[in-house]
Amino acid sequence: MDGYVATRSGTGTKTDTPLIETPQAISVVTQDQIQAQAAQSVSQATRYTSGVVGERNGADGRFDQVYVRGFLADQYLDSLRVASGTFAYTLVDPFNLERMEVLHGPASVLYGQASPGGVVNMVSKRPTTEPYQEMFVSTGSYGRVQSGIDVSGPLDKNKEFLYRLTASGYDVGSQVDHGDYQRVSIAPSLTWRPTNDTTITFQGTYQRDPKAGFYNQLLPNGVGTLFSTVNGRIPTSFYLGDPNYNIFKREYSSIGYLFEHRFDNVWTVRQNLRYTDNSTYTQAVYPQSNQTNITSIGRDAFSAAETLRTFAIDNQAEAKFATGPFQHMTLFGVDYQTGTNRASNGYLADVGSINALNPVYGITVPALDFDGASRQTFDQVGVYLQDQIKFDRWVALLGVRHDRADSRTVSTFDGTTFGTASTSDEATTKRGALLYKFDNGVAPYIQYTESFQPIIGASNRTLNPFKPTTGQQKEFGVKYQPDDKMLLTFAAFDLKQQNVVMQDPNDFRNRVQTGEIRSRGIEIEGKVQVDRSLTLLGAYTYLDLVNTNSEPDTLGKRPIGVPRNAASLWADYTFRSGVLDGFGLAAGVRYFGETAGDSMNTYNVPGVTLFDAALHYDLAGLGPQFKGFKFQLNASNLFDKTYVRLCQDSGCYYGMRRDVIATLRYRW
Template identity: 35%
Template sequence: MERTASYLAGKQITQRAVTGLSLSLLTLALQSAWAQPQQNSSTITVIAQDEESHSGRLSAKESSSATKTTTPLVETPQSISVIPRQQMDDQNTRSLNEALRYTPGVASEQWGGVTAFDQFTIRGFNYSDTGYSDVFQDGLRNTNGLLFGVQQIDPFLLEQIDVLRGPASVLYGLSNPGGIIALTSKLPTSETIRHVEVEGGTKNYGRVGLDFGGAVNDSGSVLYRFVATGHLADGMQQGTKLKGYALAPSITFNPDDNNSLTLYSRFQYDPDLGVITSLPAYGTVFTNPNGKLPRDAYPGEPNHNTFSRKQSTVGYSYIHNFSEDWSTVLKGRYFGETSNYDAVIMSGLNDDMRTISRNTAVSDEHYNTLNFDNQIHGFFDTGALSHELLTGVGVDHMRGHTDYGSGSVSSLDIYHPDYGVAEFGPTALWQDSRVSSTQTGVYLQDQIAWQQWRTTVGIRHDWSKIINKDFLYGQNYEQHDQATTGRVGLNYLFNNGISPYFTWAQSFQPVAGLSRDQQPFKPSRGELYEFGVKYQPPGTTTLLSAAVYNLTQDKSLSTDPANSAFQTQGGKIRARGLELEARGALTEQFSVIGSYTLQQVKYTQDTQGREGKTPLRVPRTFGALWLDWQAPAGTEVEGLGVAVGGRFSGGTKGGTMDNQFNTGGYGLMDASIRYELGKLDPSLRGGKVQLTAQNLLDRKVVAGCYSTDTGCFWGAGRQVIAKFSWDF
């Protein structure tokens, strides 16, 4: 059976068969690989990234995120969605939040129009936006800082986004039981790329983007890619601004068929990230005698709002083929970030229901990370079984320092604000800490093929260490954890393209902190049972999938009943759900992206009386549908494309766990129209104009709430953007 295995370095390796599980087998096979040539029909060829592992306008056929080897989606025994570059372009995606809107199992934009952070849940579990995050890029973790130091990638720099739902610790180490996000960067390609685009839109929005790539020399042994972008806009709240710049150069050296080295970097500077402050529930969710608050209501001070972030990355990826059947992939990356935050935020609503109390929030944070993933891949047979073996060692290290303080600010009439006259009190330091964390894991995976059966088996063991130094209160601690996780998946491939599957998988996450008796918390554990079926008509990239699952997480934190000043690991959360997804071509002219999610997420065990309750900001049901039409060739409207989309979300819980309320559901519409100018005049070949609208009807909705007095967020209003692009 022919298989194309695409490694996360942006390379591809073509190979027959699928691989074996056991260290003894690995040792014997490696000895054989070094001792003599393999006598089979398998071949390994390092080739350029332009031979993409997917085709089709809005769908993909393969992914490497679930197995770290390129595996057809229909053979992957777990739920996975692939968002290709074409979808991001058609929908004019400006953030990871926006890219996830049409994906099952993922509820995004919980903070509405706040764009400084990516906020979402996967199968009801919150994305970890501090410390070890659940976002990976080119196979390595995008580790975050402690407060405002969060990695955020401009999507113009990306080629693809994968969403793997369910535990992924067996390959990636500590992670959210709900799943992970895997980003693929734009990297060097042998195909010549010369792309320029300019955008303008409502809210004084503007953006430019450059994407150039191709061969440096005649032989094509040296390839390059240079991607750059910059944007500016008004923020959703009155008087706020958004501004950012990013560039990502990379180069690949292919001296021969058995070696390939890619060096890459990314520099991103966001001098204006907008605001992250929220509004009261009275005036957004609930009736307020003073009326509804406007969408641009701002409880802060426009002239006292600083939020900037600098990010820098350098990394490498090296592939070496030992033989036709054995290869190694070595990856490493350094990342550094500095963020500064100084703004006025709301802290309460007064009895008159219009005057808000406020305070300043001041943070100075810097951190750096080192990430490595070293792998060995091998292909061999044992009797009638074909094996694809993967073994590796991964290391994630982070070191960071955070100062955080707060001070008093005079109150404000949120309905008739008078900015610029606020009185500020002194800032008191609340946090001055340094954190160092390291995770090291070894893993082994075997993908076994026998006739039409596919089995995926994996195991990983991790060691983690967290060192916290508190320079303010002296609450220092050192925490050591270790955990073993596994996964077993089974598929059967019918000749008609139907593939039912089952998977069992585990996850773990270290829980930082100390209990009442000053003992470090143990890692929380996740466990998944999932049944599903996928259907891919032979010869197409269209994929229909359905999955039902039972997912649990234990050892979650809850209040210690013996002393409410401490926490205990007495909590357990269970998520059960149904997910449906359709991606691909309906006809030669029509393509579709459709998703539906029905989930029940609740506490099944707790010391705070939360049993049976749903966590905040987790919808029970949500879905989306995107229909795209491309004009037939040879007609008068050839080159025209039109798309329309709809998104809905059921209500979520806001307030506190003791006093919950429903924010109410909502539905939104998006639309896009594009035209290839070369169909109008051959001299304009490569040019394209596009108009997109998000929240087309400008519906005013509450995206989510985390408290009653201060914690509600309006969803983003209508945004219309015109784009001109040129490929030459």
């Protein structure tokens, strides 16, 4: 998919459907946009997408989480769920992706275990029928050393066998002292096309993150970050832990396939399958609660090991047929996922204080006993039916699904079992939508949809498994796509979610559930390729998020971290003639409104406006010997704005400071 503007997506319907005919808000971030903006994560790639909040933890990059319409979105890879535990969180490297598709709103009818806020479906790079080769090297802020290679093409002259191999890695510091990141990723794939109607693509991934991030949540109530103390403010470079006891490492591997066979003009079957293994170990020193003196911050120690193994399969049968004047594309599906999550942890109180203005490191923390542990097995099976019906300019989308989810959690302390909990939940979810497509490219639509989401994991405090979340949404929208160079969308929605999982306001190591949150708002988004030289992106979001059923002290309060207003604009211009032929520049601005600083809404985190910029040059203009070379320079937060990105009851995070990345890319 070339350029910034997409015209089709399979995420909203699991079928190849034009975006203009899909009655739901969907945002597509193409590989060209990912590269142009030098996105280093999934959340960074969605910076210019409406309804989306990413990078909530600022410089803390352990978890690549994306919030859509106020709720943590589930992530899928090739339409199969990327499962995550408490710390065993799977990060997919954007260099391995062809594009990302954000489905706004509930998607359980097709995906089962899906957040009411939305789904981020990542589409991996597939083998190509024509030879393709690319490599890059990057350097920049914080001592960045990064490179990658992407090669693909046919293995035989009949193009029956196709291959692709992507591999990349980096070693980079961060704005926080002693906060480094390292990664090695390799993703091979092989496509076999025995006939014109049959395709199977085998996929594998291995990713090792020896340094996958660091815990650096600072003090609660904005002490020393939002609000100055008698001793001043905490520097953004301050590391609250200790390099002697800072480990967050992750190892992830997966293997699977994507199969499709077309029997005739009516029937097509597909089967997608993947097995994954994620092992994560972390140990950190963190601040004790209620700290207010930045020159003497009391700290405790924590360590955890978690292993998550999952298997997922999705079976689909698609039928295209007509009943009188009605054209049908009917999808029947059965999906199943199962897995085991093992987690153990240990704690040690009072390992020494630290001065944020003059930190001294080098403490010794003894090995912690993993006295608390849990083992959870889970299974979910879903049966779904969807019918896309076209009549003249009308498009109707009807769907229904039934899920059954079972889990069994065994909790131990000092090797002795003290609790066993089993849950079994069933739910039927529905979806109905109607769209009218005018000849001029305008397409208004209405939709109602529901969600059901079993949650992997259990409370670290009570070790009880979480209840499934449920959600309901009404949506009205208008899309405008007169040609394949422009897509403008407007959506207004009213969404409710029950049993919302969030971080424990009193303990960062724990997750809790609250009663109900209501999300209402509008999203406006536009992507326009004006001509060969100029591309424009724009987005605006208004979001009214409120607790409608919770404890009395938070009833009617806004959840943390999500602004009422957010907006962004990106412009990319390339000269196509004259002495500047091949030279381009881009600029972007992102506005993020104020957010609640704690669950009681006693104070707010101020909004911030950030500027991004990029320069790029096709070096072929220097002579034929430079054909295929392209240089690119990106700067995010160009003016190095210091700001607080998130505050919650347990502490605050600074936002990302200026980050400059220079990349030399070669394609042949």
